[in-house]
Amino acid sequence: MAIAKFDTRRISQRTAFTFLGLATLITVIPVLFIIVYTIVQGGGAITWDFLSQFPSQAGRAGGILPAIIGTFYLMLGTLVFALPIGVLAGIYLTEYARDNWLTRLINLAIVNLAGVPSIVFGLFGLSVFVLAFNFGLSLLSASLTLAAQALAMVITTSREAILAVPREYREGSLAIGVTKWQTVRHIVLPQAFPGIITGAVLAISRAAGETAPILVVGAAFLLPGIPQSPFDQFMALPYHLYTVAAHVPNMPKETIWGVALVLLVVVLSFDVLAAAIRIKTRQRSQL
Amino acid sequence: MNINLDVQDISTRPAEKCVTKLKAENINLYYGTFQALRNVTLDIPSCSITAIIGPSGCGKSSMLRLFNRMNDLIPGARVEGNIELDGIPIYNSKIDVVELRKRVGMVFQKPNPFPMSVFENVAFGPKRHGIKNRGELEQIVEKSLRQAALWDEVKDKLGQSGLALSGGQQQRLCIARVLAVEPEVILMDEPCSALDPVATLKIEDLMRSLAADYTIIIVTHNMQQAARVSDTAAFMMMEPDRAGVLVEYGPTAQLFTNPKDKRTEDYITGRFG
Numbered sequence: 001m002a003i004a005k006f007d008t009r010r011i012s013q014r015t016a017f018t019f020l021g022l023a024t025l026i027t028v029i030p031v032l033f034i035i036v037y038t039i040v041q042g043g044g045a046i047t048w049d050f051l052s053q054f055p056s057q058a059g060r061a062g063g064i065l066p067a068i069i070g071t072f073y074l075m076l077g078t079l080v081f082a083l084p085i086g087v088l089a090g091i092y093l094t095e096y097a098r099d100n101w102l103t104r105l106i107n108l109a110i111v112n113l114a115g116v117p118s119i120v121f122g123l124f125g126l127s128v129f130v131l132a133f134n135f136g137l138s139l140l141s142a143s144l145t146l147a148a149q150a151l152a153m154v155i156t157t158s159r160e161a162i163l164a165v166p167r168e169y170r171e172g173s174l175a176i177g178v179t180k181w182q183t184v185r186h187i188v189l190p191q192a193f194p195g196i197i198t199g200a201v202l203a204i205s206r207a208a209g210e211t212a213p214i215l216v217v218g219a220a221f222l223l224p225g226i227p228q229s230p231f232d233q234f235m236a237l238p239y240h241l242y243t244v245a246a247h248v249p250n251m252p253k254e255t256i257w258g259v260a261l262v263l264l265v266v267v268l269s270f271d272v273l274a275a276a277i278r279i280k281t282r283q284r285s286q287l
Numbered sequence: 288m289n290i291n292l293d294v295q296d297i298s299t300r301p302a303e304k305c306v307t308k309l310k311a312e313n314i315n316l317y318y319g320t321f322q323a324l325r326n327v328t329l330d331i332p333s334c335s336i337t338a339i340i341g342p343s344g345c346g347k348s349s350m351l352r353l354f355n356r357m358n359d360l361i362p363g364a365r366v367e368g369n370i371e372l373d374g375i376p377i378y379n380s381k382i383d384v385v386e387l388r389k390r391v392g393m394v395f396q397k398p399n400p401f402p403m404s405v406f407e408n409v410a411f412g413p414k415r416h417g418i419k420n421r422g423e424l425e426q427i428v429e430k431s432l433r434q435a436a437l438w439d440e441v442k443d444k445l446g447q448s449g450l451a452l453s454g455g456q457q458q459r460l461c462i463a464r465v466l467a468v469e470p471e472v473i474l475m476d477e478p479c480s481a482l483d484p485v486a487t488l489k490i491e492d493l494m495r496s497l498a499a500d501y502t503i504i505i506v507t508h509n510m511q512q513a514a515r516v517s518d519t520a521a522f523m524m525m526e527p528d529r530a531g532v533l534v535e536y537g538p539t540a541q542l543f544t545n546p547k548d549k550r551t552e553d554y555i556t557g558r559f560g
Contacts, residue, residue, distance in 0.1 A: 099362060168399035172461065175357060176412040176468045177389025186415065187401060 038261045045258025055222060059244045060251055064259055069226050070139075070219075070234035071208050071266060077143025077230070078150055078207045083200045085147075086154025090196070093155070094162045095184055113152035121149045122213035130217055137218035140230035145213050150203040157199020161192035194281035198274045205270035209263065211238040221247075237263040308333035308472060308502040309354055314368035316349055318361060322530040323349045327368075329521055329536055331472075336494060336503045338517035338539065340510060342554070345523045346531020347506040351474050354504065355391040356384050372472070389416065391472040392465035397481050398457035400449030400464070405432075405441050408449040408460055412468035427467050435463035436493050455486025459493065466497075473497070475505040479512065491516050510555055514543050522551045 053063030097103040125145025135141045165188045173183040189196075219239040227234045241259045244251050309331035316324035324346045331337050331354075339347045349358065356377065358364045370377050377387055389412075400408050409428040418424055428445070432438040437459040441452070449460050458478055465473055475494070479487040494503055494516050507513050513520055520539040523531050535542060535551045546552040 166399075168395065168397060169401055171357065171360070171393075171395060172399040172401065172464070173411070173415075174360070175355065175388055175393035175395075176465055176470075177385050177387075177392070178412060178415045179385050182415045186411070191402065 035264065038257055038264055042254060042257030042259070042261035045252075045254045046261060050258060051262070058222065058248050059240065060248065060255065064237070064240060064262065066223060066226050067235040067237045067240040067259070068262065068266070070236040071238075071263075073139055073227060073234060074142055074146060074214070074236055075204045075208045075270075077139060078146040078204045079200065081144055081147035082150040082154050082203060082207075086151050086200070086203075087158050087196055089151075090155045090158025090162060091184060091189075094159050095180070095188070110152050110155050114156070116149075117212075118149060118210055119212040119215075121145055122216040124148065125213060125217040136231060137220075137233050138231045139218060139227050139234045141217040142214045142219065142234065142236075143230070145217050146207040146210060149210070149213060150207050153203040153206070154196075154200050157203070158192070158196045161195025161199065162188055164195065165191040194278045197281075198278045201270050201274035201277065205267045205274070208270070209238055209267050211242050214239055215242075237266065305332050305334050307331070308373065309504075310369075310371040310374075311350075311353065312369040312371075314350075314353065314366065314370065316346070316353065316358065316367075317363075317365045319363040322528065324353075325526065325530040325532050327523075327531070327533045329533060331502060331504060332519060333471075333502045334499060335518040336498045336505060336516055337519045337521065338513035339504065339506045339521045339523060340508075340513045340554075341523035341531075341534075342525065343508070344529065344531075345525045347523055348476050349531065350523065351476055351504060351506045352393075354472065354474055355388045355393055357388075357393065359384065389468050390470055391474060392468060392470035393474040393476065394458070394461050394465055394478050396477040398454055398461055400452070400457050400460050402448065402450055404446050405449050405452070405460060406445040409463050409467045412464060416468060428463075431463040431467040432460075434466050434497065435459045436489065436496070437463055453486070455482050455489055458482060458486070458490060462490075462493065470501070472502040472504070475503065477506055477508060480508060487512070510543075514539060522546075522548075522554065524550060524554070 050063045051068065052065055054065060055067075056062035093103065093107065097106075122145060125141055125148070129135045129141040129144045130137060133141075135144070169187050169191065170183055173187050174180070178186075214236055218233050219236050220233045221235070221240065221243045223233060223235055237259060241256070241263060244259060245256045307330045311327060311329045311331075314324055314327040315322065327346075327350060329350075339350060341347050352358045353366065353370055354372075354377075358366065366378055372387070372391065376382075401411060403411070406428055409431050410424045413424060413427050418427070429438060429442075432441060437456060440456060441447075441460075444451075449457065452460060458481075462473075462478075479490050482490065491512065494505065497503060498518075505513075505517065517539045519537065520542045521536040522534045522542065524534050526532055535546060535548045537547075542551065543555055546555060
């Protein structure tokens with residue numbers, strides 16, 4: 001009898017593990033499929049010319065250099081605006097803000113900010129940065145728009161990283177007459193840095209893949225040159241992909257998948273970079 | 288049941304050197320609606336070690352944290368009554384809490400060296416207080432580590448992480464870190480509870496050697512420790528509503544051999560707690 005009971009327990013355990021494993025497998029399959037399929041379909045399009053030339057014949061021939069550069073400029077612009085503001089807001093909310101209704105309202109707003117559809121951010125950017133601030137359809141307007149969208153994630157990950165710094169470190173510092181700001185600056189921030197930078201890199205890699213917001217604030221399909229100032233219009237990989245896939249007739253399929261592959265590599269390489277920074281700084285802090 | 292003893296009488300040291308360093312009068316401490324301390328009055332003599340003993344949850348640590356206003360960090364904490372350092376009330380809006388904590392340093396239950404080198408751990412306070420000269424910092428670090436009886440063990444690995452030291456060394460590093468800012472009072476919140484007996488004895492020896500120059504207050508669960516290191520002892524207990532009260536306060540020898548209060552006697556003879 002005791003053995004029989006043991007058996008049913010073992011069977012239910014095995015069933016549970018099988019389903020859990022299956023669920024994990026199902027989440028991984030689409031990701032692997034997308035990566036492999038994109039490489040298979042678009043790998044043939046990747047040549048040095050494709051990466052280093054300007055497009056011709058409405059993108060059917062030539063390369064996508066200006067879209068690659070445009071996307072890098074966008075990521076840089078997003079980082080420049082979102083990182084400092086996001087980190088400072090994260091510090092304020094965790095270290096200084098009192099726990100009252102206003103703080104809770106702000107926290108709620110930040111959580112919900114992440115759920116706002118990206119095209120709505122695009123319209124916000126159009127009416128505020130493009131029109132009200134008169135930055136025009138430009139790299140600057142697009143960077144600010146994407147930064148506004150990325151802020152929620154930067155603030156949230158910064159807060160989490162700051163909260164993860166043990167209370168003992170703060171107390172040890174405050175207990176020898178070190179000010180709160182010095183404690184934040186010299187104890188909390190260095191410890192939270194890997195988490196903050198990981199969140200920021202992930203946020204900008206997500207921004208790099210956005211199509212909808214930049215559509216209305218300055219992305220162009222074909223431009224004769226590379227942007228010379230923040231007030232110029234720009235090309236970007238996701239918008240280029242959208243246009244060549246949806247609006248250009250007789251587009252070689254391989255070229256479309258080639259653009260997709262480059263975009264995927266750019267975004268994923270930043271995710272890898274984030275992981276590398278995290279691992280590296282963790283090793284250093286454990287010395 | 289608050290017993291105030293004349294500090295001059297209880298000290299074994301020359302009377303002219305010893306004064307009342309810290310004075311707590313009619314302290315009531317609340318965390319929100321919960322009263323953690325009730326009507327505690329206590330004078331802490333300088334250049335000696337005062338132990339606060341009592342069962343878990345009786346408010347010993349809360350009492351200790353009042354002296355450098357660490358309770359300020361707890362949301363909802365509220366203090367009534369008066370605490371003075373050298374006759375100056377410290378719960379006063381004009382008091383600079385940062386300056387107070389420089390004079391009244393604290394060592395915690397769990398050793399908490401910063402995740403940086405041994406050198407940087409000790410130099411952290413002086414640097415933040417504006418000392419930039421490398422030579423001066425080196426002098427402070429060496430002096431503090433020597434005072435904390437750690438210098439000989441770490442002098443060849445000042446660049447190594449403080450977290451790589453043993454538990455007892457980490458706690459002495461934390462003591463050195465406090466000494467480096469030249470405080471007058473050192474608060475120790477169960478400093479040996481995470482340490483083995485050998486490391487504990489080293490810390491106790493260290494405390495005795497520091498007692499000549501610093502006012503030390505130690506919270507401890509360990510009554511043998513209180514008996515071994517302290518000059519004066521305070522016994523605290525919880526009342527039925529869980530508020531902590533001071534039961535008895537006096538010279539350690541007297542409190543342990545001839546307690547005046549029945550509750551103290553019960554506790555130190557192990558009948559409860």
